[in-house]
Amino acid sequence: MTQEALFDQIKFKKSFLCVGLDIDLEKIPSHLKKQEDPIFTFAKEIIDATHSYAVAYKPNLAFFESYGVQGWKAFEKITGYLNEHYSDHFIIADAKRGDIGNTAARYAKAFFETYEVDAVTVAPYMGQDAVEPFLTFKDKYAILLTLTSNPGAFDFQFTEAEGQKLYEKVLRTSLEWKGSDQLMYVVGATKAEALASIRKIVPNAFLLVPGIGAQGGSLEAVSQAGLNKQCGLLVNSSRGIIYKSQDKDFAIAAAAEAQKLQEEMAVYLDQKGII
Numbered sequence: 001m002t003q004e005a006l007f008d009q010i011k012f013k014k015s016f017l018c019v020g021l022d023i024d025l026e027k028i029p030s031h032l033k034k035q036e037d038p039i040f041t042f043a044k045e046i047i048d049a050t051h052s053y054a055v056a057y058k059p060n061l062a063f064f065e066s067y068g069v070q071g072w073k074a075f076e077k078i079t080g081y082l083n084e085h086y087s088d089h090f091i092i093a094d095a096k097r098g099d100i101g102n103t104a105a106r107y108a109k110a111f112f113e114t115y116e117v118d119a120v121t122v123a124p125y126m127g128q129d130a131v132e133p134f135l136t137f138k139d140k141y142a143i144l145l146t147l148t149s150n151p152g153a154f155d156f157q158f159t160e161a162e163g164q165k166l167y168e169k170v171l172r173t174s175l176e177w178k179g180s181d182q183l184m185y186v187v188g189a190t191k192a193e194a195l196a197s198i199r200k201i202v203p204n205a206f207l208l209v210p211g212i213g214a215q216g217g218s219l220e221a222v223s224q225a226g227l228n229k230q231c232g233l234l235v236n237s238s239r240g241i242i243y244k245s246q247d248k249d250f251a252i253a254a255a256a257e258a259q260k261l262q263e264e265m266a267v268y269l270d271q272k273g274i275i
Contacts (some may be wrong), residue, residue: 001118002139003206003230006090009055010231014266014275017258018056018092018208019046020238021078027243029250039067039074042250044081044084046242049251053262056090056234057082058208079115090234091117092208098123098130105133112137119143121186121208123169128177135179141206142183146170147198149188149211169196171201172174184208187226189217189235195225203228210236212261219261223268231274237261 010016021043025033028042030210047057059078064071082091083214090231097107097120104122112134119141122131134142145224147157147167157167164172173181187198189211198207211217212235219235237257245253269275 018236050258051063053159053258192221
């Protein structure tokens with residue numbers, strides 16, 4: 001998907017919502033556990049209920065890998081279902097890959113060709129040759145872990161040297177890589193105060209922002225500091241949407257929560273003159 005097509009969807013839906021698919025069989029409604037593929041069944045109902053309010057979906061690979069072959073098959077069915085029925089939605093494989101060049105190339109091939117996702121989250125620690133293989137696929141994107149929402153982010157990401165923090169160096173260095181126009185960046189909602197400085201370095205890039213909802217991030221703060229002329233934000237909510245209810249009305253409850261976020265996003269998009 002091109003960034004222009006993504007922006008068109010954002011304007012059409014008045015939304016920059018990404019729904020995170022962190023599917024835990026212990027948390028899904030009990031009646032679904034009797035299904036042949038409860039992971040896919042749960043995901044399908046969530047997608048069908050929320051697609052009008054979301055522009056992106058983000059399956060978290062850890063929640064699929066933990067179930068072995070069953071989980072991988074469910075992931076493949078989910079990406080296939082999205083590509084077949086909701087092809088205007090941006091699909092992010094939240095895989096957090098990061099390895100040497102030849103291995104990175106295989107990760108990129110797996111996600112972009114085998115599973116046909118639009119973007120993969122990538123760890124930048126190993127540097128240029130571990131990221132550039134993801135940037136060789138047309139209209140596909142690497143989303144660099146830059147400033148994360150977890151408490152441990154302070155262990156390394158705020159380390160200062162030569163007048164800049166480590167996450168700022170990640171941003172500036174990545175702009176020198178071949179294919180850098182296909183980079184997006186993870187910036188946690190709980191670090192919204194850093195968004196202004198981040199926007200000075202990458203004014204035009206899309207930022208994937210987790211941490212809204214269950215982690216306590218502020219959608220208003222993120223929007224005020226992070227929106228650019230083409231929106232430039234994909235704000236993710238996972239648990240706050242998909243586990244809003246654990247009863248038979250779970251899909252209805254998820255849709256209501258997604259709509260609530262979409263309506264708030266529409267306000268901020270209008271304030272910025274984007275819609």
